[in-house]
Amino acid sequence: MKYNFINTPRIGIIGGGQLAKMTAISAMKYGCEIVILEKSKKSPSENLAAEMIYGDWDDPDNLLELANKVDVVTLENEFVDANSLKVLEGEGHTLYPSSKTIDLVQDKLNQKRTLNNAGIPVMTFTEIESREDIIRHAKELSWPIILKARRNAYDGKGNSTLHSEEDIDSAWIKLNGKKQKLYIEDFCDFKSELATMITRDINGKIVTYPVVESIQKNHICHIVRAPANINNEISKKALDLSIKAVKAIDGIGTIGVEMFCTKDNEIIVNEMAPRVHNSGHYTIEACETSQFENHVRAILGLPLGSTRMIAPAAVMINILGNREGNGFPTGIEKALAINGAHVHVYGKTTTNIGRKMGHVTALGSSIAEAENVAIEAAASISFGKQK
Amino acid sequence: MKYNFINTPRIGIIGGGQLAKMTAISAMKYGCEIVILEKSKKSPSENLAAEMIYGDWDDPDNLLELANKVDVVTLENEFVDANSLKVLEGEGHTLYPSSKTIDLVQDKLNQKRTLNNAGIPVMTFTEIESREDIIRHAKELSWPIILKARRNAYDGKGNSTLHSEEDIDSAWIKLNGKKQKLYIEDFCDFKSELATMITRDINGKIVTYPVVESIQKNHICHIVRAPANINNEISKKALDLSIKAVKAIDGIGTIGVEMFCTKDNEIIVNEMAPRVHNSGHYTIEACETSQFENHVRAILGLPLGSTRMIAPAAVMINILGNREGNGFPTGIEKALAINGAHVHVYGKTTTNIGRKMGHVTALGSSIAEAENVAIEAAASISFGKQK
Numbered sequence: 001m002k003y004n005f006i007n008t009p010r011i012g013i014i015g016g017g018q019l020a021k022m023t024a025i026s027a028m029k030y031g032c033e034i035v036i037l038e039k040s041k042k043s044p045s046e047n048l049a050a051e052m053i054y055g056d057w058d059d060p061d062n063l064l065e066l067a068n069k070v071d072v073v074t075l076e077n078e079f080v081d082a083n084s085l086k087v088l089e090g091e092g093h094t095l096y097p098s099s100k101t102i103d104l105v106q107d108k109l110n111q112k113r114t115l116n117n118a119g120i121p122v123m124t125f126t127e128i129e130s131r132e133d134i135i136r137h138a139k140e141l142s143w144p145i146i147l148k149a150r151r152n153a154y155d156g157k158g159n160s161t162l163h164s165e166e167d168i169d170s171a172w173i174k175l176n177g178k179k180q181k182l183y184i185e186d187f188c189d190f191k192s193e194l195a196t197m198i199t200r201d202i203n204g205k206i207v208t209y210p211v212v213e214s215i216q217k218n219h220i221c222h223i224v225r226a227p228a229n230i231n232n233e234i235s236k237k238a239l240d241l242s243i244k245a246v247k248a249i250d251g252i253g254t255i256g257v258e259m260f261c262t263k264d265n266e267i268i269v270n271e272m273a274p275r276v277h278n279s280g281h282y283t284i285e286a287c288e289t290s291q292f293e294n295h296v297r298a299i300l301g302l303p304l305g306s307t308r309m310i311a312p313a314a315v316m317i318n319i320l321g322n323r324e325g326n327g328f329p330t331g332i333e334k335a336l337a338i339n340g341a342h343v344h345v346y347g348k349t350t351t352n353i354g355r356k357m358g359h360v361t362a363l364g365s366s367i368a369e370a371e372n373v374a375i376e377a378a379a380s381i382s383f384g385k386q387k
Numbered sequence: 388m389k390y391n392f393i394n395t396p397r398i399g400i401i402g403g404g405q406l407a408k409m410t411a412i413s414a415m416k417y418g419c420e421i422v423i424l425e426k427s428k429k430s431p432s433e434n435l436a437a438e439m440i441y442g443d444w445d446d447p448d449n450l451l452e453l454a455n456k457v458d459v460v461t462l463e464n465e466f467v468d469a470n471s472l473k474v475l476e477g478e479g480h481t482l483y484p485s486s487k488t489i490d491l492v493q494d495k496l497n498q499k500r501t502l503n504n505a506g507i508p509v510m511t512f513t514e515i516e517s518r519e520d521i522i523r524h525a526k527e528l529s530w531p532i533i534l535k536a537r538r539n540a541y542d543g544k545g546n547s548t549l550h551s552e553e554d555i556d557s558a559w560i561k562l563n564g565k566k567q568k569l570y571i572e573d574f575c576d577f578k579s580e581l582a583t584m585i586t587r588d589i590n591g592k593i594v595t596y597p598v599v600e601s602i603q604k605n606h607i608c609h610i611v612r613a614p615a616n617i618n619n620e621i622s623k624k625a626l627d628l629s630i631k632a633v634k635a636i637d638g639i640g641t642i643g644v645e646m647f648c649t650k651d652n653e654i655i656v657n658e659m660a661p662r663v664h665n666s667g668h669y670t671i672e673a674c675e676t677s678q679f680e681n682h683v684r685a686i687l688g689l690p691l692g693s694t695r696m697i698a699p700a701a702v703m704i705n706i707l708g709n710r711e712g713n714g715f716p717t718g719i720e721k722a723l724a725i726n727g728a729h730v731h732v733y734g735k736t737t738t739n740i741g742r743k744m745g746h747v748t749a750l751g752s753s754i755a756e757a758e759n760v761a762i763e764a765a766a767s768i769s770f771g772k773q774k
Contacts, residue, residue, distance in 0.1 A: 003720040006772070007713070008734065025412055030719065031732030031745070033434060047420060047437045288727065303724040310697060310750075326394070332417065333390040337690040340675065345418030347395065358418070363697075385393070 003301035005071065008033055010050070011296070012070035014057045016043030018346040018356065019076035019276050022284065024048040026292040032300075037066040044346045060087040067093035072299050074253060078106045078274050079152050096202070096252040096299040097274045104249045105274045109150045109183040111249075118248035120241055121268045123260075124186040131168055131177070137184055138162070144187040147171045149180050155354065156219020161187065188268060190260035194228050194238050197280035198246045199254045199294040199304055206246070207294065207304045209287065211238045214258070214279050220354055221278045223374075224316040225367050226286060226309065230261065238267050245269050254295035256280060278318065278356070283307070285342045285361050286314035311363035315370040317378040319358040321351030325384030329358065334380035340364070341377030351383040358383075390688035392458065395420055397437070398683070399457035401444045403430030405733040405743065406463035406663050409671065411435040413679040419687075424453040431733045447474040454480035459686050461640060465493045465661050466539050483589070483639045483686040484661045491636045492661045496537045496570045498636075505635035507628055508655045510647075511573040518555055518564070524571055525549070531574040534558045536567050542741065543606020548574065575655060577647035581615050581625050584667035585633045586641045586681040586691055593633070594681065594691045596674065598625045601645070601666050607741055608665045610761075611703040612754050613673060613696065617648065625654050632656050641682035643667060665705065665743070670694070672729045672748050673701035698750035702757040704765040706745040708738030712771030716745060721767035727751070728764030738770040745770075 016038030082103035149158030160171035256277030280291035289305025364370030403425030469490035536545035643664030676692025751757030
């Protein structure tokens with residue numbers, strides 16, 4: 001596809017969460033219109049859509065209804081069934097990333113195989129079908145190992161670390177091994193977790209964002225430090241592998257690559273997200289062109305923009321729900337009183353424990369400077385006020 | 388008002404143009420909802436509103452309908468009848484800026500009187516009621532003089548420069564002197580036109596944006612250079628006068644002040660806009676907190692953000708329609724190929740000559756550097772493609 005619209009481009013987004021919201025804002029800057037397919041009412045992106053379609057996004061009829069209203073379809077999560085997405089392409093609709101990319105990524109075992117076949121370092125992994133399989137393979141891998149769901153896992157949901165045979169039964173039940181397909185992976189005793197966002201356009205042109213360090217808390221992205229405190233050699237290695245990984249899945253649009261940096265400074269690709277990603281939120285304020293804007297450019301066939309950081313350092317901190325309740329933020333007036341805090345509230349109507357409700361980004365002349373601001377601002381805001 | 392919301396704040400905006408659109412985007416970042424009162428369908432802000440009300444904004448019933456749906460009402464133009472706005476306040480609704488501010492500004496003769504009474508330098512002005520009045524006063528002022536409509540004038544509409552008595556008749560007809568109230572003003576042979584944006588919150592706290600130079604073309608803002616190429620003394624004088632002017636009209640929210648800098652480096656206040664303003668668009672990319680974001684903060688009772696520029700220089704160039712036609716931009720793919728060009732397309736469905744359709748902002752280490760990028764990008768885009 002080349003950019004050859006003769007009227008307002010309409011972009012269809014599958015999913016209406018905060019990633020869709022931030023993508024929609026970027027698209028509107030270019031005068032585009034957005035149509036959203038979302039399961040529930042009152043999603044964060046609802047008020048940005050020219051039109052909402054409510055329904056199951058795995059249902060090809062809903063996907064076709066969306067596609068028929070727009071010029072190009074994209075998605076904000078990788079859980080949409082790849083076979084349903086194939087229907088869109090079969091009917092001649094434009095989908096970026098493609099159903100093939102989603103297919104290669106949404107089953108994590110397939111994803112690992114794809115990366116491994118492309119010569120990209122990943123942790124040793126094995127398909128398993130039973131508890132006995134786990135015990136057998138654990139002997140080869142050595143404890144601890146990680147038991148993972150092949151599909152629909154995010155933010156640590158669907159992962160369980162096994163330290164010995166004794167952990168198997170409870171993990172098997174937790175991950176519903178009877179019904180869900182699982183696999184195991186060697187545990188990585190990493191020095192740090194790195195991530196980068198890559199945008200690849202429809203002609204294969206690639207821009208890379210800086211390699212960042214991502215600090216997880218309870219398996220959920222908590223802090224992102226941009227750039228990561230690594231030397232040029234490691235940074236280059238991480239970017240080269242990320243580019244290779246994006247090509248391996250034929251990704252188009254903005255794609256997230258999560259990596260481990262081992263104690264020997266080896267880079268191991270952990271997981272890919274074929275979409276804009278939490279570890280790239282800092283790009284809104286910190287880069288000349290955000291991950292969202294470049295995603296929009298990529299899927300419309302527009303030239304990609306510079307990913308250069310406009311400050312020496314940026315730190316992003318997620319604000320998670322810490323109880324059930326109202327999604328309204330308490331303390332935003334305190335957060336905004338902190339000089340340099342860029343506060344984002346997603347507008348979710350309800351919160352619960354661990355739910356991503358907003359984030360704060362701060363720029364600075366050093367990571368420490370930015371992080372102090374971001375920590376203070378994020379700590380000022382809470383969700384789930386008792387009524 | 389203090390920020391003490393316990394649920395999603397809803398902001399009502401009178402008018403749905405590009406200023407409402409950019410304000411709405413800033414408000415959504417904080418999770419707010421927007422309701423818009425607008426005359427016509429398919430306005431630039433339409434897809435950002437949780438709710439649209441269509442109707443004449445001078446009609447108190449429409450204003451009340453809007454106010455009843457929101458926590459605070461603001462506006463994107465100063466042409467809403469101040470007497471109609473008074474009804475909102477009379478019914479206990481929150482309106483920023485107030486009807487009093489709008490009253491002091493929307494009749495330009497009143498505005499001049501207000502500024503003059505506050506000791507702020509303005510060009511000599513006089514109320515007139517007839518062609519004979521013009522001739523009589525012109526003798527005191529010396530030609531050329533400017534004949535101006537007191538109300539509803541913008542982008543040079545409603546102004547006419549008179550070089551001699553011979554110009555009076557045609558200007559009188561052009562400005563509809565029979566029906567419209569007019570006034571005359573001495574012509575200012577300025578060295579440059581300056582502007583600044585001021586945000587004043589509900590507690591009277593003020594932040595000022597840098598003084599910028601504004602280059603007009605056919606009375607329409609064409610280029611904005613931030614900061615203006617003036618020394619600190621002139622800059623301070625301009626900021627001090629702007630603050631005084633904002634206080635004189637008791638402005639709340641973001642307010643634009645347009646000034647002349649004379650050949651003797653005197654600062655004369657030309658016109659005020661009690662709202663976000665075209666000469667502050669550059670703040671979206673160039674300042675830590677944009678004029679739009681600070682407006683939202685001000686009217687919600689949130690702390691104001693830093694107005695510091697994040698680059699040494701920024702240049703904004705308007706993209707105007709140059710014929711009648713479709714509002715779709717041609718050439719955006721060329722503009723985005725230019726490194727550093729931030730392109731904004733307002734999403735108007737139709738264009739005509741001189742209509743503001745979009746703008747480009749570029750940052751740089753110098754005005755010249757930024758201006759080259761902005762000029763090239765803006766020149767790549769045109770509206771009104773023949774079908």
